[in-house]
Amino acid sequence: MASSPQNLPYKLYYWPFLQGRGEFVRLILEEANAPYIDVARLPADEGGGKDAVMAFYNWQTQGTPVLAPPVLQTGDQVLSQTASICRFLAERHGLAPDDELERATALSLQLSIADVVAEVHDTHHPLSVRLFYEDQKEAAKERAGHFLKQRLPRFLAYFEAVLERNGDHHLVGQALSYPDLSLFHLIEGLQYAFPNAMSDLRGQCTRVLALATAIKARPRIDAYLRSPRRLPFNLDGIFRHYPELDLVP
Amino acid sequence: MASSPQNLPYKLYYWPFLQGRGEFVRLILEEANAPYIDVARLPADEGGGKDAVMAFYNWQTQGTPVLAPPVLQTGDQVLSQTASICRFLAERHGLAPDDELERATALSLQLSIADVVAEVHDTHHPLSVRLFYEDQKEAAKERAGHFLKQRLPRFLAYFEAVLERNGDHHLVGQALSYPDLSLFHLIEGLQYAFPNAMSDLRGQCTRVLALATAIKARPRIDAYLRSPRRLPFNLDGIFRHYPELDLVP
Structure with a gap:
């Protein structure tokens, strides 16, 4: 992508009706103040809608085929996989450390966040992504309980231990980086999906919660969260509030 | 890690009785001919055994705390998360492309392989990693069937489409890179775990199988696979052969 035109906006392709994994990318684009088009949220007659995302599923699009969205496009170059997109954007836009080891560590932290996100997803879809939640509800209750x-x-x-080791305020280095932004979204999502469980644990992750609060108050993040660009949490995303899966208060 | 002594062997920390995610790292170290110590496979009185891995679970070790093994140590610097370790080693040892976009694409492909690996794991552990397989066998049968x-x-x-788009022989660029090595291991693991399903699909992924065959024949990989450094597949790893989870032949 280094050779692509720098003055073109990024194009993000992700489902237009849910935050999903696309949200981790959006938060970086917003904090970086990088121009982007959230393509599928455009009207269908302007190339938007879910068909814009579905087009990647036939592997006939330009560039390396994509397994699943989100997809970031710059010029005619495409990149998929959330953590890889986040790393790429963040290193380009000053939201990653400069040091080689710290950069590697940032990616590792992002992948640990992704591991948690995958487990959250499977609390409501333990048996198959092709079945409705309602058709795997009993297994979901069991998996959610263990989770x-x-x-x-x-x-x-x-994450509390990582913050403590690193001086409380950032996961890696001494400045904001993309895993901080992603941890914020993870915490927001967990609080939406599992308010009782998160309430029980709040005394055990004070640094994590303080970081999430600090991220939320950043001017560009705050403006984004209040904008129509931000989709609300809902029962289609990764973080879903099914009261029967949460702990009893 | 750039500043760490280049003449010290890498130390890999991973469970000594299974291939698991450590195997993706081992294959890179072996193909790179990089000196390394597989620490937990040393005798306990030389610092080996599973306690060498367990030490990372209390978050009192040096460096950024680690969520889970594998862990790569160079000097006093540690790095965790399989894909991040693989990327780091491969970029350092000539097993990654030089071009920025191709490097990003290599990471994306590695993450897609990791996604498949995670789904393979959950075929035998759909409800909880803390339960034995035998205690989630019915859910495992359902999940494995969908998988x-x-x-x-x-x-x-x-992966067949990626290879076809890229000229058949490598996933990215025109030379061997780490996702090729990881795809080889994925295929080996799938053939061990699900021989019937893989046999049914063999006509639909000829490029993938040819790549796996080519990797297996590489001199350093061949020597490794025949060496005592290679652990066999077994019922403790990610890829497990439970005949009841495979398709009926």
């Missing part, structure tokens, strides 16, 4: 009682406390304690 | 009938054909077709 909330065993996995989530450890995941939050992990 | 083998819907997901696996698409995943293999995807």
Whole structure:
């Protein structure tokens, strides 16, 4: 992408009716103040709608075929996989450390966040992405119970330990980087999906919650969250609030 | 890690009794002919054994805390997350493209392979990593069925499409890179775990199978696979052969 025209806006392709993994990319574009078009949110007669995303599923699009959205396009070059897109954008737009090891560590942290996101997804889809939630509800209850009682406390304690080791305010280095932005969204999503479980754990991840609060107050993030560009949480995304999957208060 | 001593062997920390995600790292180290110590496979009185891996679980080790193994250590610097370790080693040892976009694409492909690996893992552990397989066997049968009938054909077709687009022999660029090595291991693992399903699909992924065959014949990979450094597939790893989860021949 280095050779692509720098003055063109990025094109982001992601489902227009949910935040999903696209949201991690959007937060970087917004914080970087990078011009972008959220293509599928355009009207269909301007090339938008879900067909704009579906086009990547036939592997006839330009560039390396894409397994799944989100997709970032610059000129005629495309890049897929959330963490790879985030790394690419962040290193280009000053939202990643400069040091080689810290850059590698930022990617590792992003991948750890992605691991948690994948487990959150599977709390409501433990058996198949092709089945409706309603058709795997019992397995979902079991998986969500294990997630909330065993996995989530450890995941939050992990990011708390990383912050503590690094001086409390950022996951890596001494400035904002893309895993910080992604951790903010993870926490927002968890609070939406599992308010009771997150309330129980709030005393055990004070640094994580403080970081999320600080990110939310950043001027560009705040403006984005209040804008129509931000889709609300809903029951189509990764983070879903099914009360029956949360802990009993 | 750039500043760490170049003449020290890498230290890899991973469970000593299974290939797991550590195998993707081992294959890069072997193909790169990079000196490394597979620490946990040393005798306990030389610092080996599973305790060498468990030490990372208390977050008191040096450097950024680690969520899960594998861990790569150089000097006093540590890096976790399989894809991040693979990217780091491969870019350093000539097993990644030089071009910026191709490097980003290599990482994306590695992450797509990791997505498949995660789904393979969940075929035998759909409800919780804390439960034994035997205690989630019915859910495992359901998840494995969906995986083998819907997901696996698409995943293999995807990598086939990538190879076709790129001239058949490599996933990205015109030389061997780390996603090629990882795709080889994915295919080996799938053939071990699901021989019937893979046999059914062999006509639909000829380029993928040819790449796997070519990787297996590379001198350093061949020597590694025949060496005691290579752990066999078994029922503790990610790829497990439970005949009841495979398709009926």
